[in-house]
Amino acid sequence: MLDQRALVLFSGGQDSTVCLAHALETYAHVETIGFAYGQRHDIELRTRLTMLAALKETFPQWAERLGADHPLELPTLGRISETSLTREAAIELSQSGLPNTFVPGRNLLFFTYAAALGYRRGITTLVGGMCETDFSGYPDCRNETLRVLQAAITLGMDKPYEIVTPLMYVDKAGTWAMAERLGGPRLVELIVEHSHTCYLGDRTHRHEWGYGCGTCPACELRAKGWETWQRAKSSVPTS
Numbered sequence: 232m233l234d235q236r237a238l239v240l241f242s243g244g245q246d247s248t249v250c251l252a253h254a255l256e257t258y259a260h261v262e263t264i265g266f267a268y269g270q271r272h273d274i275e276l277r278t279r280l281t282m283l284a285a286l287k288e289t290f291p292q293w294a295e296r297l298g299a300d301h302p303l304e305l306p307t308l309g310r311i312s313e314t315s316l317t318r319e320a321a322i323e324l325s326q327s328g329l330p331n332t333f334v335p336g337r338n339l340l341f342f343t344y345a346a347a348l349g350y351r352r353g354i355t356t357l358v359g360g361m362c363e364t365d366f367s368g369y370p371d372c373r374n375e376t377l378r379v380l381q382a383a384i385t386l387g388m389d390k391p392y393e394i395v396t397p398l399m400y401v402d403k404a405g406t407w408a409m410a411e412r413l414g415g416p417r418l419v420e421l422i423v424e425h426s427h428t429c430y431l432g433d434r435t436h437r438h439e440w441g442y443g444c445g446t447c448p449a450c451e452l453r454a455k456g457w458e459t460w461q462r463a464k465s466s467v468p469t470s
């Protein structure tokens with residue numbers, strides 16, 4: 232795989248940071264793409280730049296493989312999505328049973344834009360941090376959705392594209408474990424310190440697992456994963 236090039240959907244969050252580390256261990260050349268779609272908190276857009284710089288500084292072997300970053304503007308997506316990530320609405324379940332943090336079709340659009348960019352740059356391997364295990368019911372995170380999207384992109388671009396999702400069947404505890412396996416405690420530290428998950432954009436409360444309000448669904452998932460991972464680590468015999 233080390234002769235391949237990959238384009239990673241990188242938001243600066245925990246999942247996409249672990250995916251980026253995975254890609255940097257797997258592929259010879261890795262580029263990143265990020266989307267500004269009218270998030271309430273432009274903190275996500277700032278943290279992704281901080282994380283990229285920190286990864287380059289901390290892991291020289293990855294810095295050599297890390298190529299261009301492509302931030303794209305998709306304000307229309309924010310305008311047509313009446314959700315709590317883009318509007319000052321409370322995070323609650325909508326009538327359909329989906330959390331209203333759901334931006335309809337977001338990942339379909341993200342991968343399609345990534346494929347179009349990759350076409351120009353000779354990159355047909357697209358990597359994303361979608362996950363079925365605790366995916367809050369977002370239907371565009373499902374493996375089945377992405378397999379069909381891969382087929383549609385391959386047909387529509389007339390090139391064999393591959394959508395790679397290293398976290399698809401990994402839970403949040405497993406994601407912390409994967410971070411440690413890929414980049415040791417230094418990568419875990421970078422994720423705790425710089426990655427952003429909180430839906431409310433809280434960067435004032437610091438927990439063991441990082442910054443956040445501690446009570447929104449995203450913080451709860453991240454904290455629970457951290458605790459499960461810590462418990463699993465401490466129960467492993469050292470001898």
Ligand code: ZN
Nearest residue numbers: 429444447450
């Ligand atoms: Zn939060």
